[in-house]
Amino acid sequence: MHRLLASVCKETKIILRDREALFLLFAMPLAFVLIMSLAMRDAFKEQGEGIIFPVIIVDMDKNKVGRSVISAFSVIRHFKVDSAASSGRTDEAAIKNDIAYGNHRFAIIIPPGTTGQAVRRAQEQMGFAEGNQTEAVPIRLLSDPTMQGIHRSLVISSLNRILQGIEAKVLMEQLAGLAEGSTGLGLGMEEGEIPKDIRVFSEVAEEPVSRDSNSHAMPTSVQQNMPGWSLFAMFFLVIPLSVTFIKEKQQGSFQRLKSMPVSPWLLIGGKIIPYFIINQLQFVSMMLVGIYLMPLMGGDLLNIGNSPASIAVLTVSASFAAIGYGLMVATFCRTSEQATTFGGTSVIIFGALGGIMVPKFVMPPFLQKLTAISPMSWGLEGFFDIFVRNGSVRDILPESFMLLTFASVCLSIAAWRFKTT
Numbered sequence: 001m002h003r004l005l006a007s008v009c010k011e012t013k014i015i016l017r018d019r020e021a022l023f024l025l026f027a028m029p030l031a032f033v034l035i036m037s038l039a040m041r042d043a044f045k046e047q048g049e050g051i052i053f054p055v056i057i058v059d060m061d062k063n064k065v066g067r068s069v070i071s072a073f074s075v076i077r078h079f080k081v082d083s084a085a086s087s088g089r090t091d092e093a094a095i096k097n098d099i100a101y102g103n104h105r106f107a108i109i110i111p112p113g114t115t116g117q118a119v120r121r122a123q124e125q126m127g128f129a130e131g132n133q134t135e136a137v138p139i140r141l142l143s144d145p146t147m148q149g150i151h152r153s154l155v156i157s158s159l160n161r162i163l164q165g166i167e168a169k170v171l172m173e174q175l176a177g178l179a180e181g182s183t184g185l186g187l188g189m190e191e192g193e194i195p196k197d198i199r200v201f202s203e204v205a206e207e208p209v210s211r212d213s214n215s216h217a218m219p220t221s222v223q224q225n226m227p228g229w230s231l232f233a234m235f236f237l238v239i240p241l242s243v244t245f246i247k248e249k250q251q252g253s254f255q256r257l258k259s260m261p262v263s264p265w266l267l268i269g270g271k272i273i274p275y276f277i278i279n280q281l282q283f284v285s286m287m288l289v290g291i292y293l294m295p296l297m298g299g300d301l302l303n304i305g306n307s308p309a310s311i312a313v314l315t316v317s318a319s320f321a322a323i324g325y326g327l328m329v330a331t332f333c334r335t336s337e338q339a340t341t342f343g344g345t346s347v348i349i350f351g352a353l354g355g356i357m358v359p360k361f362v363m364p365p366f367l368q369k370l371t372a373i374s375p376m377s378w379g380l381e382g383f384f385d386i387f388v389r390n391g392s393v394r395d396i397l398p399e400s401f402m403l404l405t406f407a408s409v410c411l412s413i414a415a416w417r418f419k420t421t
Contacts, residue, residue, distance in 0.1 A: 007270025014244050015274055021240055025278060026285060029233035033225050033286050037299050040221040040359075053155060055106045056082045058095060063115035065166055069108065069139075072162040078154070099144050106155050107142040114139065122170045139163060220300040226290040227383035228356040231376045233286075234279045234322035235347045241275055241323070242330035242339035268415060272323050279319035305386040310393045314386065317403035318379040324410030325375070331417030350374045378402045 015022060055073055059066035073081045098104045118137050141159055143152050290302030304311065326343070333339040351357050353367075354376030360368050371377040382399030385391035 004266055004269055007267055008273045011244075011271050011274045015240070015278075018240070022278075025233065025237070025240070026282060028236070029229045029282060029286060030289055032229040032232070033222075033289060034294070034297065034299075036225040036229070037221045037290075037294060038297060040225065041299055052080050053078055053105060053151065054080045054082060055108060055155070056095065056098075056104050057108045057110065058092065059110050060112045061110045061114040062112075065115045065118055065137075066110045068166050068169075069110060069159075069162060072165070073108075073158070076158060079158070096142060099142055102144065102146070105144045105147055108159065109140040109142065111138065118167070118170050119174075122167075122174050125171075220303075222290045222294055222300045222302045223384070223387045224359060226286055226302055227387065228351075228354075228376075228380055230283045230286050231318055231322075231354070231379045232347065232351045232356050233282045234318055235325065235350060235376065236344075237275050237278065237322055238326035238329050238343035238347055239340055241271065241326040242333055242343055243336045245271070245327070245330035246333060246336050246339055265415060268327060268411065268418065271327065272320075275323050275326070276319050279322065280315065283315050303387060305388075305390050307386060307390075307392045310386050310391060310396050311383075313393055313400055314379065314382045314396050314403075317382075317400040317407070318375075320407035321375050321379075321403040321410070324407035324414065327414035328410040328417075331414050350376045353377065355380055375403060375406050378406075 057066075057070050057073065059070060070081060073079045092109055095104065095107045095109070099107060114137050117135075121136065139159075141156060143155070287302065287304065291304070295301045329339060329343050329346070333342060348357075351374075353371050354374035355363075355371055356376055360371055360377075363371070378399045382396040382403075385395045385399070389395070
C-alpha cells in the first residue's frame with residue numbers, strides 16, 4: 001500500500017506541474033456543453049416546441065378561404081404569421097425578391113377569387129352544379145431553399161392539412177345548404193365549422209413510453225450533450241496521460257521504476273488513480289453546470305433520472321475504459337507527437353461515431369449501426385437509459401459490462417507492453 005501511495009503521489013505531482021493543461025481538461029468540455037446545448041436546444045425540443053417559422057401570407061382572395069388560412073396558421077405555435085398587407089409587400093414579385101435575399105423564409109400565395117372557385121368546384125364534385133369542370137384551386141407555397149428539408153416538409157404538411165380542413169368545411173356547407181333547402185332542417189353548423197360529432201377520428205397526440213410509468217420526459221439537448229462531452233473529456237485524457245508516460249521513458253525514470261521490485265500493475269495503478277479522480281471531478285462539474293448554470297443561460301434543466309447509483313456505476317465504468325485506452329496508447333507510442341496525434345485523432349473518431357458530435361438520429365442507418373464499435377456510444381446509451389428512460393442499475397449493466405471489458409483488454413495490453421518495453 002505504501003508503494004502504491006508513493007506512485008500515486010508521484011503521478012499527482014506530475015499532473016499538477018502543468019496547471020494550464022489541467023485547467024483545459026475542465027474548461028474545454030464545459031465550454032462544449034454550454035455551446036452545444038444552447039445551440040441545439042430547439043432541435044431537441046419535445047414535439048418541436050420552441051421552433052418558430054415566420055410565414056408571410058399574400059391574401060388576394062379577401063374572402064373565407066384567405067381568412068381561414070391566416071387564422072389556422074396563427075393558432076399553430078410553430079408559425080409566426082405576417083400578412084402581406086402589414087409588411088407593405090402585396091405583389092408576388094416583391095415577395096419572391098424578399099425570399100431570394102433571405103428577408104422571408106416562407107410565403108403563401110392565395111390567388112383572387114379562391115373562395116368562389118372552391119365553392120364552384122365543390123358543387124361540381126357533389127353533382128350540385130352543371131357546366132364546365134372548374135380546375136382545382138392553386139394555392140402556392142414559396143420557400144427559401146436554404147431551409148432544412150425537414151422544416152420545409154413541416155410547412156408543406158401543415159398547409160396541406162389546413163387546406164384539407166377548409167375543403168371539408170366547404171363540402172359540409174354545401175351539404176348543410178342542401179339539407180336546409182330540401183327539408184327545412186339545418187345541420188346546426190356555424191359558418192365553416194364541422195360539428196365535432198360528425199368527425200370520425202380524434203386528434204392524435206404523442207404518448208412517450210419510458211420505464212417509469214409516471215414519466216413522459218423526452219431527451220433534451222442538455223441530456224445529449226452533457227453526458228456526451230463528459231465521455232469525450234474522459235477519453236481526451238489519453239493525451240496528457242500518454243505524454244507524461246513518454247516523458248518518463250525519455251528522461252529515464254521509467255527504467256528506474258521498472259528496476260524496482262514492484263509489480264507492473266502497481267505502477268499502472270499509480271497512474272490510474274489520479275486520472276480516475278480527475279474524471280469524476282469532470283463529470284460532477286458538468287452535471288452541476290447542467291443542473292444550475294444551464295437554466296440561467298436560457299437552456300434546459302438537466303434531468304438526471306431517479307437512480308444516482310446507476311450514474312456512479314456507469315461513470316466509473318467509463319472512466320476505467322478511458323484510462324485503460326490512454327495507457328494502451330501510451331505504451332505503443334514512442335514520441336509525444338505520436339501520442340498527441342494518434343490519441344487526439346482516435347478520440348475524435350470515437351466521438352464522431354459515438355453520437356457525441358453528431359446525434360445518432362441524424363445519421364444515416366448504416367452509420368447508426370457503425371456507432372456500436374465506439375466505447376463512447378456505449379456510455380452515451382447508458383446515460384440515455386438513466387436520464388431519459390429513468391433506468392436503474394440493472395438497465396445499464398450491459399453498457400457497463402462492455403466498458404469494463406474494453407478497459408480490461410486495454411489495461412492487459414498496457415501491462416504486457418509495460419513488461420516487454
